[in-house]
Amino acid sequence: MRHVMALVGSRGDVQPALAVALELRRRGHEVVTGVAPNLLPLAQRLGLDPVPLGIDSAALLGSDLVRRDMRSARPVRRVRALRAVAAAGWDELRTGLTALLDDVGGADTVVTGLLGQEVAAAVAERRGLRTAALHYCPVRANGVVSPVSGVRGPRATRTAWVLGERVRWSLTRRAENAQRAALGLPGTRVHLPTRLREAGGVEIQAYDPALVPGLAAEWGPRRPFTGFLALDDAARARLGESGSGPDAGLDAWLDAGDPPVYVGFGSMPVADPPALVAAVEAACAELGVRALVSAGWNDFSGAHGTDGRRVRLVGAVDHAAVLPRCRAAVHHGGAGTTGAVLRAGLPAVVGWYSADQPLWGDLLRGAGVGVARRASTLTRPGVLTGALAEVLDDATAARAAALGARLVPAARAVAAAADAIDGGTRD
Structure with a gap:
């Protein structure tokens, strides 16, 4: 066939x-x-x-149509943008x-x-x-x-x-x-x-x-x-995105301390990468945790200030290889990332943008394994810290591990x- x-x-x-x-x-x-x-x-x-x-999906997601018009305060412009994006x-x-x-x-x-x-x-x-x-x-x-x-x-x-x-x-x-x-x-x-x-x-x-x-x-x-759905080990190896691939020092960093919080928003456009990294650093300092920040489709080259010991910036990573070595995840709530985080048995903070992402945030919250915040709020003082504090506890970790073990x-x-x-x- x-x-x-x-x-x-x-x-x-x-x-x-x-x-x-x-x-x-x-x-x-x-x-x-x-x-x-x-x-x-x-x-x-x-x-x-x-x-x-x-069409090029990265170009669409980075366009003014998506980044500006779909978030316009003017209802007419927002509806026009939604119609255009739906048929793009x-x-x-x-x-x-x-x-x-x-x-x-x-x-x-x-x-x-x-x-x-x-x-x-x-x-x-x-x-x-x-x-x-x-x-x-x-x-x-x-x-x-x-x-x-x-x-x-x-x-x-x-x-x-x-x-x-x-x-x-x-x-x-x-x-x-x-x-x-x-x-x-x-x-x-x-x-x-x-x-x-x-x-x-x-x-x-x-x-x-x-x-x-x-x-x-x-x-x-x-x-x-x-x-x-997820790729098998052999297919993932062909992508070359394991911890020893694009960032040869990542394995050593993961082994050098407590399991970190993973932070990654995939293809979603992060409006202010330096502000997000600053919010991650503040949360890590207050909560006493480390964080691994994956840039995804974003340019984090301007996000300076971290010494790499508490917060490490990387490109794309193999979720199946890296997430099991973490203790929680902050992500956009896309289905693929959500599935990978759940399979790894991790609690999550869903920083959602649109589409199905708020729904996944609600489902994780209902299952007792996550919380949800609008992505644009995560850089506000204390928001990310407070959200992480809600999921970095033994009871939530136990529920997440139990749910991960039940998944197909x-x-x-x-x-x-x-x-x-x-x-x-x-x-």
């Missing part, structure tokens, strides 16, 4: 799906991998021979995916993440192909997990989701129908979740059911749960995702 992967977005959107691509290929399937242009080197190091698809890169994804399918002579399944799913599903519909989508958090209406902090109860939760879906549809309907028209498809008044269900598509829930008890039973086999192992999660894609092609 041939599976075409249409993977756009940040590294957190793409890397988990690459683990599934490797598993499908190991099973003997032909896997054609399209990724955001800036993530070609990542997929190349994994040996997947990728092609560029869509759709033209490029449509033309790129269409050309890719032409080049390879078709496929059995189009596999996509959440971002760009509307376009990938439309291309698949036009070609008569099945769609398999990887979801890294709950994004469909349900009565279990609320999309809004403070909303409780099945009825109120479901109502909040329905309202949210209507808002999303109002933001994307015009752009989605424009893509359908470009493909020669009729316009639609039915939003994507309903169309995917009617077409027999599968929406794979690539996060752990332990965090959302009852949701798997509510959604059934068309939305199967797998657990958090990564290898089993990846295999389950591949099973769901295989099963979708056999229905």
Whole structure:
């Protein structure tokens, strides 16, 4: 069978799906991998021979549209920005995916993440192909997990989701129908979740059911749960991001003192890196801990002042190798990082920006293994220190360790995702 992967977005959107691509290929399937242009080197190091698809996700995340307009105090500007970001890169994804399918002579399944799913599903519909989508958090209406902090109860939760879906549809309907028209498809008044269900598509829930008890039973086999997806040891070694890779002294630093607090925001744009490092140093001094700060996609070159003994600055690190050597984590609440932190058995401070990140903050807080703060507040005096103080205690550490032990192992999660894609092609 041939599976075409249409993977756009940040590294957190793409890397988990690459683990599934490797598993499908190991099973003997032909896997054609399209990724955001800036993530070609990542997929190349994994040996997947990728092609560029869509737009540069790092450029989008660093643009004024995301960093300024989406956070504007003016509602009209903010709504316009949300609409633009929701459909950013759709033209490029449509033309790129269409050309890719032409080049390879078709496929059995189009596999996509959440971002760009509307376009990938439309291309698949036009070609008569099945769609398999990887979801890294709950994004469909349900009565279990609320999309809004403070909303409780099945009825109120479901109502909040329905309202949210209507808002999303109002933001994307015009752009989605424009893509359908470009493909020669009729316009639609039915939003994507309903169309995917009617077409027999599968929406794979690539996060752990332990965090959302009852949701798997509510959604059934068309939305199967797998657990958090992650690369295996051999694949991670090919990325060269272990503690002895890009920073040969990191192993020695980790061994030289107590387990540190990990601080990293992945692809999220840190507005003021020097201020964040200063807040980390202040928290470390007051709480008597060390911190390992990973720059991610940010430039921390201007963040001076640390002597490296209490606070160490590094580039990208292998979460699976480094996090088990830490005692807590401060991160943005992306699903991939959240899964890695939970698997390492660490309590967390989620400094969220947008999208699914506040939801993960709420879920960790509900599980008693974390707290959540808006990322922009972490540089205010005492905020990061206070948040860390809430999770650096024995009871929270014990809960985090117990939850980590319950999670679906990564290898089993990846295999389950591949099973769901295989099963979708056999229905």
